[in-house]
Amino acid sequence: MSIKTKLVFSNIAMCLIPLILCLITLFGLNNLYSRKLKSYYEVEDMKKKPLLNPYIELKSINIRPFKELQSESEAIPDNFEDKKVLKTINEALLKKNTYIIVEKSGNVVFNGSKKNNKDIISKLDDLNYSRNADRPEPPRTESISDDSETLIRQFTFIFSDGSSGNVFLVADTSKLSQLATEFIISIIIAIIAIISLTGGFITFLVSRSILIPLNQLKIGTEKIKHGNLDFKVRAESSDEIGELCDAFDSMRKKLKESVELQAQYENNRKELISNISHDLKTPITSIKGYIEGIRDGVADTPEKMEKYVNTIYNKTQSMNYLIEELLTYSKLDLKKLPFYFIDMDFVSYMNDLMEEFKFDVEKNNMEFSYDNHIKGKANVRIDVQNINRVISNIISNSIKYMDKEHGKISVEVDSNNEEVLVGIKDNGMGISEEALPYVFDRFYREDFSRNTSKGGSGLGLAICKKIIEEHGGSIWAKSQKGHGTEIWFSIKLKNRIN
Incomplete structure (x- = not known):
């Protein structure tokens, strides 16, 4: 695969992989925080919609207990005067950060809060809840907008003695804001981590396929610089870098062959000089001896003189033949013949x-x-x-x-x-x-x-x-x-x- 193709695929992977991982992570975080929300409150139909933002679930909070209380008020309204029954109901609701307040004829007969909630009690009358027992309005949900985060659900009913009653289901929704913040921060951290890790991993893989052979080439050039040609650069891939490694190793082999050939030529040159010296020295020494003999008067007869001259001639002929053979071989060796x-x-x-x-x-x-x-x-x-x-x-x-x-x-x-x-x-x-x-x-x-x-x-x-x-x-x-x-x-x- 060529480097260009690798870069194209790596860019595509840099887009698709983080997107897929982000979606998977988003749904995973959604399920996680949905379970947290359900552990904090009584939430209905959690599986039908994603969390995404915890405030989307406001309308789903306490629907089931609200309906159960409303059904009980219709069946046994006087239970809402029994503090023992109300305490049992309230203890179950407290586990979900919720409690109840019950009014009869405008007076609070039960307050399930474990904290001081005078500010909420004082504002119940300001919420314009219906007290008409003959025509009770449908249950309504209101939110008190003050420093606290509170969600209130209220319904009206009629006691057996004809008195008007109101039940307030109060939920502390401060956890929703905390969950929303955690959820958003988790998403941001996850996205940053996914993009960083994916980008780093893909960059590592792509750069590794480039940097490792380049490092081998760098090491190879250093070895060549110091005269070491006994190594091999291996191509780990078939891309342009791999072709470069093959070309570099081929150059190294040619260079090694050239160096070895040069060394061989040098040895041959030395051997040639040695052989020429040996083969020329013998006839030259012989010629020198015969000439000295003539000069010193050793060849004192015509027969001796003729013998000396013929020997000198034969030796020079041998030398001439040797030189001709040497010139012929040299021309053949240099491809100049x-x-x-x-x-x-x-x-x-x-x-x-x-x-x-x-x-x-x-x-x-x-x-x-x-x-x-x-x-x-x-x-x-x-x-x-x-x-x-x-x-x-x-x-x-x-x-x-x-x-x-x-x-x-x-x-x-x-x-x-x-x-x-x-x-x-x-x-x-x-x-x-x-x-x-x-x-x-x-x-x-x-x-x-x-x-x-x-x-x-x-x-x-x-x-x-x-x-x-x-x-x-x-x-x-x-x-x-x-x-x-x-x-x-x-x-x-x-x-x-x-």
């Missing part, structure tokens, strides 16, 4: 080339054989001069390191569905199993070759490998010490015509 690829039939090319090499091999008193297993044509794209160099280097090595009296060199050409295969085999001294993996490394030569006059530059097979790789092929060796060597290389077919 030009290649001129042409399309041609590899079968015809090898048939013509083998005629030339047959003469060179037989000139060195060795047996040469050539086997072509390809039927028809095999079209390839090659640089003729460089492939000639590959085959020449391999055959030259076979001739150079031949230790058998009856030397044999054979060339075999074959193909599969994708490439042509060329194998050059000899029955020479072979290569040890330990040395075989390194024969294509530059300047690699087994110890025995360094101790013989036939020791080469150590770059021939390395050059072959570079050339074959430029053709998109591969090269490998098979050998057994004392029984000969096989060098194989492959070149991809352009197409095959049978």
Whole structure:
């Protein structure tokens, strides 16, 4: 999920979740304060309407006891003169913050208040309640508006002796104001808490998915700054930050590869200098010795002089060959050696080339054989001069390191569905199993070759490998010490015509 989508969903969640939680909390608080209201007063039909504001319930307070008292006044009016009965009724009402006042013929016969309520008694006559026993008015509810909060319900009835009676149901509604204040404060606190917690939680989740990978990137840059590339930046998400982490880790890998390659180049450079120094020092020392011999008059006969001059010439030729091989390898390594690829039939090319090499091999008193297993044509794209160099280097090595009296060199050409295969085999001294993996490394030569006059530059097979790789092929060796060597290389077919 992209960061843009996350932000859109987080904004929607920031609106919807608090709204839903606020509604749930509102109804929860409504039920809570409704139960509190019911515990304070005798309230009717609490389940039919929400509390929302406690004052909405004013008309519902004391309806049931009011109706019960009114029914009793009609059935047994004289009970309202019996203080024992009135006391029992009043004690039940006091539990709901309510009490009764009973009048007979305008005089108070019962006052159920446990507190001084002279101010309420004094104002009962001012409320214009009906005292007409013949035509009693319907029960009315009045509120005394003074410092106290009081709700009064009143009804009239007729005693058995014909006297007019009034019953006042008085409720202390100060609790309603307290409940309303608590209710509103609770709602405000709940809304603030819900918005704060929801916003904080959603912000934490969204920011966590951004800040954690950014912190990883920061740590990664610090490690790179100090040269540490052996770590990994893991992408925990598939958004833009995750893509950035992947790109950063890819950059780290490339940078590590570059540093390792640079280190390898530096080691190769040192090794190259060391090998060049070693391979040039031997012929230079020899040349120096022979020149000193000539200068000191050691070559005092024409025969000795000719021998010294020929040796110096051969040594300089070896040095020249080494330098040429080194320049060729360097150009290949730096990819500055030009290649001129042409399309041609590899079968015809090898048939013509083998005629030339047959003469060179037989000139060195060795047996040469050539086997072509390809039927028809095999079209390839090659640089003729460089492939000639590959085959020449391999055959030259076979001739150079031949230790058998009856030397044999054979060339075999074959193909599969994708490439042509060329194998050059000899029955020479072979290569040890330990040395075989390194024969294509530059300047690699087994110890025995360094101790013989036939020791080469150590770059021939390395050059072959570079050339074959430029053709998109591969090269490998098979050998057994004392029984000969096989060098194989492959070149991809352009197409095959049978």
